[in-house]
Amino acid sequence: MTDDKLYTKKQDEWRAEFEALCKRCGKCCGIEQDPCSNLVISPDGRYTCKIYEDRLGPQKTVSGKAFTCVPINEVINKGMPHSSCGYMTLNDR
Secondary structure (H helix, E strand, O other), X not given: OOHHHHHHHHHHHHHHHHHHOOOOOOHXXXXXXXXXXXXXXXXXXXXXXXXXXXXXXXXXXXXOOEEEEOOHHXXXXXXXXXXXXXXXXXXXO
């Protein structure tokens, strides 16, 4: 395997591991205040973004307020969104 392919494979594995930490509680997306209009609840009670792959950038809340959706690592770098966040395990590494 070439270095580029190995690097890409490792990046994909890291992304999958990182995404798996999310509990899909919706708190980062404002579920407790004025949630993103793209946030939907699945039958199992977990929240998902209906435009997840294209979510970054200008968005609107349910009430119509504009905001900018940013990658979760930017949220984490400013401090954990809440104490039960699945990304809290990153602090243990």
